[in-house]
Amino acid sequence: MDTSRSYLEPSSFSKKLAATIIIVYTVITLIPISWMVMTSFKNVNSAISYPPEVLFEPSLEGYVNLFTNRSRQSQEYLDSLPAPETWYEELVRSREMVITGPSKFLGRYSNSMIIGFGSTFASVFLGALAAYAFSRFRVPLKDDLLFFILSTRMFPPIAVAVPIFIMYRKLGLGDTHLGMIILYTVVNLSLAVWLLKGFMDEIPKEYEEAAMIDGYSRLQAFFKVVLPQAMTGIAATAIFCMIFSWNEYAFAVLLTQFNAQTAPPFIPTIIGEGGLDWPAIGAGTTLFLLPVMIFTIILRKHLLRGITFGAVRK
């Protein structure tokens, strides 16, 4: 009998099995994403060809179409124009079109950025303050208040879409960045408070007491001593909040049209000639994926510790 490993350590067979399952699962979940990325590099014809093309000649047409508005012109008109100055102009002309201006995509994308990061920051900041208060102070009806905060997530947010729609119209918050930031912050805040309270509870109160004795006010102690130690929780909470507000579709469709429209409701409406412009949609979603991916990768280290937090005492 092999006694070189401990009973707690899994056998090499189960390790291999686990690895296999994870690899298979990863491949399955990656299929739609890789198809999306592939579509973004196809041209309009190969994107809708049947049978689907797995091997194709890559083209940046989708990306060019995503960022520009174009109009079809006659060959004579195109010939009368001076030679194209850039590669993308050349690409558009080869399709017998000219660029008439930039598309709305960049604007929608930056709306997503402003609203996504804005509401994430607001949720985490307000959540951290509330969590700290719930964790440290004798708040009257603390348990009821915490339950009340949690209960706001017991129904799907869209269930209150109609009252919110009316309220936003009366308050003039419809189709504004501020309105969307407030809305997403409200939805995320209950999660933020609950997650962060768990982390705050784990930080011994002696740290703030030490800081207060060292001459700092409670608020200064909170920023200088408590927050740095709650970084793990803050990172995990920020990722969850970011993913929600970045991906949110229903409220964005309902409450935004022009000024504050985010990318999710915009991307599926990209229409080319004779139907949806699939490569442009693919390009839009691929670019849309990047910020959350980068954000998560940066905070990944904290996220892993955040999820397993409390399992092992330091």
Add this chain to the structure above:
Amino acid sequence: MSKIKIVNLQKSFGDFTAVKNSNLTINDKEFFVLLGPSGCGKTTTLRMIAGLELPTSGEIYLGDEEVGMLRASERDIAFVFQLFALYPHMNVKNNLSFPLKMQGYSRSEIKTRVEEAAKLLRIDHILNSNISSLSGGDRQRVALGRALVRRPKAFLMDEPLGTLDAEFRELMCLELKKLHIDIGATTVYVTHDQLEAMSLADRIAVMDGGEILQADEPSVIYNKPATKFVASFIGSPGMNFISIDQGISNEQSTLNIEGTNFNIPKQYEISKGKKNSFGIRPENLSLTNEGGLKGSVFGVEYLGSRKIVTVKTNFGEIKVKTDISTSVKINENVQVKPSNDNIIIFDGETDKSLKSEFVN
């Protein structure tokens, strides 16, 4: 450095009174220990002096200033926590300079002070280390250093040696004592460990149930305990008590127990009732063949140089500290006799020691 005075201090948490009407004066440059079992109110008292808890009533004077209701940050005291509470996201140097940064000292002044404290505590070689990489003893020294750099009016320490292992605790005890002699800072130290208290303190206050029972020098606390609790809590093992069903009269100097007359110090106080107790330390008892209280040996503990023999008598178990050469067997019949008149009579109604030639 300043003197600390507590007047009629009281602290309640809801229905529970943690500290009852306490009065204390801690002299300038004194090493003062608050000693008692857990839940006796010693930590609450310390936290009130620090400003981490506000008193329900009463006053706290730091020097001449009444600070009872001031915030911790406004009191100019330093606190060493049991778990050290070193900021884990900063290195040693930043931990030490953290209190100074708030006070707006110049960069060079902070550097000098930190280096000075580090040198004094012999942690100058680890200034750039992370807190998590330090041993318990080094963490302890950094915690002391963080208290030292500010040169506060007083040091408050809440069981700072509680988490160290026994061997290291002894060493740190010596270091603390030496440090106190070197810098002469008023120090209030909380512990439940009587040996720590005895070896460190200039004076000790013994607390129980939120009350200060006695505050005096260690030798007085040990030899002339004010109450039965103090007598049993201090000393290892604590004092033996023998219940007696007789009152004590003035000038009485013998006591008849089970037909044997025992010499006691001349009493100067009359007992309130007839149920009193006779207290004697284990080292003041000896085993004999006749003329003592009859009993049988129940257990023997070897302490290296001494032996503790537990004798079961009609008055309960009595512990006797004897010479190592004394040989006794379990269940052997022996008699226990006081070897001197170092005896204290405790009043059965108040649990206080009665005044005598010995206790005055």
